[in-house]
Amino acid sequence: MTAQANTSIARRAGAIIMAPVALLARAFDPPLRMLQKFGGTNVMAAFFLAPNMLIFGVFVLFPLAVNIAYSMTGGNALFLTNREFVGLDQYERLFDCGNYLDRQTCREDLFWTAVWNTSSFVVLQVSLMVGVALVTALVLNRDLKARSFWRAVFFFPVLLSPVVVGLIWRWILQRQGLLNFGLYELGFEPVNWLVERNWAFAAAVGVSVWAHVGFYALILLAGLQAIPKELYEAAEMDGTKPGRVFWRITLPLLMPNLLVVLVLTLIRAVQIFDEVYVLTGGGPGTSTLFLTQYIYEVGFASHLRNPGLASAASILMGLVLIVLTLFQLGIVRRNDRRGGK
Amino acid sequence: MSRITLTGVSRSFGQVQVLHDIDLDIRDGELVVFVGPSGCGKSTLLRLIAGLDRPTKGTIAINDEDVTRVAAADRGLAMVFQSYALYPHMSVRQNLAFGLENARMPRAEIDQRIAEAARMLEIAPYLDRRPGQLSGGQRQRVAIGRAIVRNPTAFLLDEPLSNLDAELRISTRAELAALHERLSATMIYVTHDQTEAMTLADRIVVLRAGRIEQVGTPLELYNRPANLFVAGFIGAPRMNFLPAEIGGTKDGRTRLDLEGAGSLEVEAVAASPGDEVTLGLRPHQLRLVDGGEGMAAEVSLVEALGSETVVHTRMEGGESLLAVLSGQHQVEAGETVRFSLDSTDLHLFDSDGVRLQPAAN
Numbered sequence: 001m002t003a004q005a006n007t008s009i010a011r012r013a014g015a016i017i018m019a020p021v022a023l024l025a026r027a028f029d030p031p032l033r034m035l036q037k038f039g040g041t042n043v044m045a046a047f048f049l050a051p052n053m054l055i056f057g058v059f060v061l062f063p064l065a066v067n068i069a070y071s072m073t074g075g076n077a078l079f080l081t082n083r084e085f086v087g088l089d090q091y092e093r094l095f096d097c098g099n100y101l102d103r104q105t106c107r108e109d110l111f112w113t114a115v116w117n118t119s120s121f122v123v124l125q126v127s128l129m130v131g132v133a134l135v136t137a138l139v140l141n142r143d144l145k146a147r148s149f150w151r152a153v154f155f156f157p158v159l160l161s162p163v164v165v166g167l168i169w170r171w172i173l174q175r176q177g178l179l180n181f182g183l184y185e186l187g188f189e190p191v192n193w194l195v196e197r198n199w200a201f202a203a204a205v206g207v208s209v210w211a212h213v214g215f216y217a218l219i220l221l222a223g224l225q226a227i228p229k230e231l232y233e234a235a236e237m238d239g240t241k242p243g244r245v246f247w248r249i250t251l252p253l254l255m256p257n258l259l260v261v262l263v264l265t266l267i268r269a270v271q272i273f274d275e276v277y278v279l280t281g282g283g284p285g286t287s288t289l290f291l292t293q294y295i296y297e298v299g300f301a302s303h304l305r306n307p308g309l310a311s312a313a314s315i316l317m318g319l320v321l322i323v324l325t326l327f328q329l330g331i332v333r334r335n336d337r338r339g340g341k
Numbered sequence: 342m343s344r345i346t347l348t349g350v351s352r353s354f355g356q357v358q359v360l361h362d363i364d365l366d367i368r369d370g371e372l373v374v375f376v377g378p379s380g381c382g383k384s385t386l387l388r389l390i391a392g393l394d395r396p397t398k399g400t401i402a403i404n405d406e407d408v409t410r411v412a413a414a415d416r417g418l419a420m421v422f423q424s425y426a427l428y429p430h431m432s433v434r435q436n437l438a439f440g441l442e443n444a445r446m447p448r449a450e451i452d453q454r455i456a457e458a459a460r461m462l463e464i465a466p467y468l469d470r471r472p473g474q475l476s477g478g479q480r481q482r483v484a485i486g487r488a489i490v491r492n493p494t495a496f497l498l499d500e501p502l503s504n505l506d507a508e509l510r511i512s513t514r515a516e517l518a519a520l521h522e523r524l525s526a527t528m529i530y531v532t533h534d535q536t537e538a539m540t541l542a543d544r545i546v547v548l549r550a551g552r553i554e555q556v557g558t559p560l561e562l563y564n565r566p567a568n569l570f571v572a573g574f575i576g577a578p579r580m581n582f583l584p585a586e587i588g589g590t591k592d593g594r595t596r597l598d599l600e601g602a603g604s605l606e607v608e609a610v611a612a613s614p615g616d617e618v619t620l621g622l623r624p625h626q627l628r629l630v631d632g633g634e635g636m637a638a639e640v641s642l643v644e645a646l647g648s649e650t651v652v653h654t655r656m657e658g659g660e661s662l663l664a665v666l667s668g669q670h671q672v673e674a675g676e677t678v679r680f681s682l683d684s685t686d687l688h689l690f691d692s693d694g695v696r697l698q699p700a701a702n
Contacts, residue, residue, distance in 0.1 A: 228424060228426065230422045230423075230424050230426035231426050231428060233393050233413075233420075233422070233426065234420070234422060234426040234427075234428075234487075235439075236392075236393060236412075236413045236414065237391065237392075237393070237413050237414060237418070237419065237420050237440075238414065238439055238440030238443050238491075239412075239413075239414025239415070239440065239443045239444060240414075240439070240440075240443050241443070244443065248428075248439070249428060252430045253429070253430060
């Protein structure tokens with residue numbers, strides 16, 4: 001078939017698909033013109049924004065308000081109207097500690113365990129994530145054979161659902177899993193990866209890095225490719241050693257992308273839940289219990305569920321995320337200003 | 342002192358050969374311009390000399406020392422890139438110092454070299470600014486400054502004026518020529534602009550499709566182009582080409598029969614009667630004549646520039662003919678005019694496009 005015939009078919013198909021849209025547009029045309037005539041551009045803007053604002057209001061703002069309200073109530077009743085107003089008692093309960101350095105002395109020691117685990121996770125996972133993403137991006141930016149294939153390989157895990165990620169790694173890491181089978185075949189003793197506390201925590205960090213590193217590597221790769229090739233050639237003419245090229249040219253020019261990756265990773269690490277929940281269930285014991293899982297279990301899963309306490313914990317976590325998001329916005333705006341110069 | 346010699350240099354990218362057996366000798370202190378249309382291989386050739394790329398075949402020597410496999414940094418050359426390639430996150434001072442710091446030069450000497458280059462290029466007030474805060478012309482000077490501070494054996498300049506506006510390009514061109522005079526350094530300059538080549542070069546290398554078409558001084562190339570390509574490329578506006586046939590040679594003169602434009606006699610050339618040739622004549626070599634003599638052509642467009650008048654015409658046979666007439670002339674589109682020409686100014690090329698040599702006596 002000729003290219004001309006293909007174009008003709010494509011045009012006809014486009015016309016058929018667009019016909020109902022055109023009809024709809026024609027039907028809405030007179031009332032919209034009236035609205036613009038009598039209401040002006042502000043009313044028109046509000047009209048077009050209304051559907052999104054409605055969805056945002058119903059699914060974000062309203063639950064947020066309800067959550068704040070729940071955090072100021074007590075008891076086990078599910079409906080807000082049946083719950084007793086307790087003011088800031090739930091927050092007080094969360095912060096009620098004999099000694100903040102010893103979480104055993106806290107009334108909600110599980111909350112502080114989750115805070116401690118999440119903080120450790122954030123520090124380890126973010127450093128590892130940024131480091132691995134940077135190395136991956138640097139490698140993928142080289143003139144590799146089958147470069148597109150390798151890029152796809154690193155990005156592929158990002159497309160998997162977190163539950164699938166958790167299940168895959170549970171099959172690999174469990175007592176009779178693939179990894180231990182391999183170790184056994186090589187003559188090593190099997191390791192209880194998901195039963196031993198430190199290994200389980202390391203597995204949580206490693207699996208979450210594996211699942212998301214492709215996305216961050218892609219951001220850094222875009223940054224690396226935006227650095228003009230001539231700068232490296234100028235450095236080559238100047239006799240710059242590879243290490244100095246990295247520290248003095250690549251890293252400073254990649255810094256805007258690195259900062260974005262750092263803050264995005266931070267925000268996502270604080271919210272870690274699904275893949276680790278499927279992988280370890282928070283165990284062994286509470287060694288991989290993170291803040292989101294704590295909130296979920298206190299609010300919905302435990303026998304003595306306490307929606308008020310869970311809401312208070314989620315509001316505190318939300319505040320941390322707001323701070324991190326504002327930090328990210330600040331960085332993005334600063335980069336925009338610099339880019340505009 | 343720096344003499345650069347290329348011997349049989351070729352470069353292929355996969356199946357595509359972009360440079361074919363280039364032989365060239367660049368003398369010490371010479372400003373050589375590589376000129377040619379886009380894709381002719383001039384930048385590739387410069388990169389090979391710089392050491393940023395390796396030839397597939399052939400050798401490159403600097404001062405008779407083979408540097409074909411020597412790293413770019415060890416060739417003692419400095420390059421000014423088309424995009425300037427200044428490090429955007431460093432100040433002008435840091436940009437100038439970067440290469441010297443790599444060589445672990447003492448701080449005092451670095452500062453002295455920067456001060457000297459800054460004075461020479463008048464960039465001292467901008468030393469603490471970043472490249473993003475400079476104009477195109479200032480950035481260009483910094484890029485040249487970065488090359489100067491290294492005190493290289495030769496400068497390689499890859500279309501350094503192409504990002505400047507027309508006015509700035511002319512003034513910077515003059516500054517570059519003055520800089521070459523002052524430094525007496527070997528410079529290789531790449532451009533696609535024949536005017537830049539004509540005004541700057543000691544010698545011009547005309548490249549086409551990866552081959553050297555001609556090497557010579559600007560006037561050699563202008564007065565005696567080796568082939569049709571060089572004749573058409575060098576000189577602005579470009580040379581007119583008219584098909585002609587050799588009528589015969591008698592008494593040291595060859596008669597040329599022009600299609601639809603009569604005949605004329607030129608100094609005898611090495612060609613046989615009946616040979617098809619191309620006559621080349623510069624637009625500036627045509628003169629308007631009154632009466633029934635000369636080549637007739639119909640005017641299609643007149644550009645009155647004040648000091649000169651550019652007349653676009655079409656001859657009876659359909660060939661276009663451009664004339665640049667000195668002064669102002671009352672000529673209008675649609676009018677038929679006649680041109681005379683001095684037969685000593687003509688260029689003749691054979692059917693392969695090669696310049697016809699004078700006939701042996």
